[in-house]
Amino acid sequence: MLLLTSSACSHSPAPTPPKSGLQPQTEASKAATSPALSGRWWRDDVFYEIFVRSFADSDGDGVGDFNGLTARLDTLNDGDPNTHGDLGINGIWLMPIHPSPSYHGYDVTDYRAVNPAYGTMADFERFLAEAHKRGIKVIIDFVLNHSAKDHPWFKDAMASKTAKHRGWYTFRDAPDPRWKRPWDGGQVWHKTRTEEYYYGLFWSGMPDVNLSNPDAAEAMVSAMEFWLSKGVDGFRVDAVRHLFESEAGTLVDQPESHAFMKAARKRLATKYPDALLVAEAWTDSQTVAEYFGDHGDEFQLAFSFDAGGAMVTAAKDGLKVTMAQFTQTANEAYSDRGFEAPFLTNHDMPRVMRQLKGDAAAARVSAATLLAQPGTPFLYYGEEIGMQGGASSKDEDKRTPMRWTADAGYGFSTGKPWHEADEAEGVDLKSQRKDPNSLWRLYRDLIRLRQESPALSDGRAEALPITGGGRGTFALLRQQGSERVLFVANYHREAAASFSLKLAGTPEVQLQEGLGKVASEGGVLTIEDIGPQGFALIQLR
Numbered sequence: 001m002l003l004l005t006s007s008a009c010s011h012s013p014a015p016t017p018p019k020s021g022l023q024p025q026t027e028a029s030k031a032a033t034s035p036a037l038s039g040r041w042w043r044d045d046v047f048y049e050i051f052v053r054s055f056a057d058s059d060g061d062g063v064g065d066f067n068g069l070t071a072r073l074d075t076l077n078d079g080d081p082n083t084h085g086d087l088g089i090n091g092i093w094l095m096p097i098h099p100s101p102s103y104h105g106y107d108v109t110d111y112r113a114v115n116p117a118y119g120t121m122a123d124f125e126r127f128l129a130e131a132h133k134r135g136i137k138v139i140i141d142f143v144l145n146h147s148a149k150d151h152p153w154f155k156d157a158m159a160s161k162t163a164k165h166r167g168w169y170t171f172r173d174a175p176d177p178r179w180k181r182p183w184d185g186g187q188v189w190h191k192t193r194t195e196e197y198y199y200g201l202f203w204s205g206m207p208d209v210n211l212s213n214p215d216a217a218e219a220m221v222s223a224m225e226f227w228l229s230k231g232v233d234g235f236r237v238d239a240v241r242h243l244f245e246s247e248a249g250t251l252v253d254q255p256e257s258h259a260f261m262k263a264a265r266k267r268l269a270t271k272y273p274d275a276l277l278v279a280e281a282w283t284d285s286q287t288v289a290e291y292f293g294d295h296g297d298e299f300q301l302a303f304s305f306d307a308g309g310a311m312v313t314a315a316k317d318g319l320k321v322t323m324a325q326f327t328q329t330a331n332e333a334y335s336d337r338g339f340e341a342p343f344l345t346n347h348d349m350p351r352v353m354r355q356l357k358g359d360a361a362a363a364r365v366s367a368a369t370l371l372a373q374p375g376t377p378f379l380y381y382g383e384e385i386g387m388q389g390g391a392s393s394k395d396e397d398k399r400t401p402m403r404w405t406a407d408a409g410y411g412f413s414t415g416k417p418w419h420e421a422d423e424a425e426g427v428d429l430k431s432q433r434k435d436p437n438s439l440w441r442l443y444r445d446l447i448r449l450r451q452e453s454p455a456l457s458d459g460r461a462e463a464l465p466i467t468g469g470g471r472g473t474f475a476l477l478r479q480q481g482s483e484r485v486l487f488v489a490n491y492h493r494e495a496a497a498s499f500s501l502k503l504a505g506t507p508e509v510q511l512q513e514g515l516g517k518v519a520s521e522g523g524v525l526t527i528e529d530i531g532p533q534g535f536a537l538i539q540l541r
């Protein structure tokens with residue numbers, strides 16, 4: 001792909017020096033390691049997904065903004081490892097921050113500006129500097145596949161067949177090619193006033209950008225460089241399965257999509273070797289793994305949708321089977337488990353606590369399962385306090401305002417929040433920080449344990465065979481060098497019978513709920529009693 005060679009860089013902004021937060025070891029490793037996975041700073045991180053509109057409103061207009069977010073950063077990570085009033089995450093993914101006609105922002109009208117409802121560019125830069133100061137990296141959503149139909153590029157393209165931006169989108173003369181949207185069979189060609197059709201996979205308001213057009217591709221990739229030059233640490237790239245289409249109407253996983261992303265990654269890495277690209281490829285593990293390219297030369301991380309499904313299903317059904325199957329599938333699909341980004345739910349799904357129908361113990365065992373997974377876990381804002389979101393299946397109900405307090409406005413806004421956020425009593429951060437048994441405290445403790453443990457943050461993963469136990473008992477060994485941590489869980493809503501594992505070493509329980517006696521003898525680890533929905537992290541020395 002010629003357009004993405006370094007000679008095409010001439011119009012890109014010069015890189016600015018890193019903002020205050022880039023740590024010295026990252027800079028050092030940048031020089032020492034190969035460009036394919038330079039630094040790998042994300043390997044020890046736990047990310048937190050934020051919908052800016054719903055996180056914290058600083059000016060009372062009911063809409064979350066950058067200044068509100070900056071003011072609450074200390075609750076996420078105050079930068080001091082000796083304090084424990086913060087959750088301890090060290091990565092943030094911001095859902096789209098660009099100007100957009102929609103509330104969610106996935107239809108962008110300017111890739112180099114911020115949504116005025118969220119604040120100014122200076123507000124964003126201040127947020128970024130304050131995040132970095134606390135050791136928090138920031139990635140932003142980048143929507144490569146399509147623009148808004150209100151984007152000046154598309155307006156120009158619609159003006160005439162000879163318009164400058166005509167080739168930046170895909171038009172066809174009648175008749176409608178009648179391609180079908182892969183997930184629901186919906187129409188993807190939309191009629192213009194002049195009886196032609198343009199291609200927009202998601203809906204008519206989101207025309208797909210034609211990334212095979214060198215100028216369009218250059219505009220997109222140089223916009224990514226623009227954000228990296230501001231100090232952003234990388235991107236969550238939306239809808240990567242759909243970047244290119246075949247002439248025959250195959251709309252997913254085209255070789256051109258992989259080639260484009262490899263070229264984009266190479267281009268971005270020339271100036272920004274530590275820039276992280278995270279793929280949103282909503283599909284099975286085998287297909288997700290293709291987006292890693294050759295050992296991370298395409299995306300360095302990709303969301304593991306199978307992991308989320310397996311973890312939530314195990315907690316919901318009380319059975320280990322999905323976890324055992326997922327672990328085996330992932331070990332086969334991924335050459336290195338470190339490339340996956342496991343998560344329970346995201347902004348496109350009913351929240352985990354809603355799927356679990358408010359079962360607090362199920363939420364706890366699923367939290368522990370998530371933080372025991374290999375890769376780089378992502379946590380959707382509000383998940384850590386057990387928010388359920390609204391009851392309808394509308395997307396807005398999956399993205400309701402953060403519950404900071406139980407007061408009117410939820411501590412989110414002094415005005416009228418853009419959306420209501422009714423939740424059960426105790427589902428707010430203020431109560432949960434005080435309550436020693438809260439879900440928030442469990443997340444905080446799990447995050448800290450994970451970050452202190454090379455085995456948990458970066459080790460390989462193996463589901464161990466169990467003798468005894470029951471249909472809910474699951475054991476995952478995480479290992480890095482000589483460090484070993486065993487995660488055991490009983491997803492069932494009844495206590496499990498005693499069980500044993502072939503595993504040598506002296507067990508030291510680091511964190512547990514409902515665990516009975518643990519004993520080790522002759523290379524066999526025995527667990528007598530693990531309560532309903534109990535779990536433990538056990539270090540083996």
Ligand code: CA
Pocket residue numbers: 057058059060061062063064065117
């Ligand atoms: Ca506001």
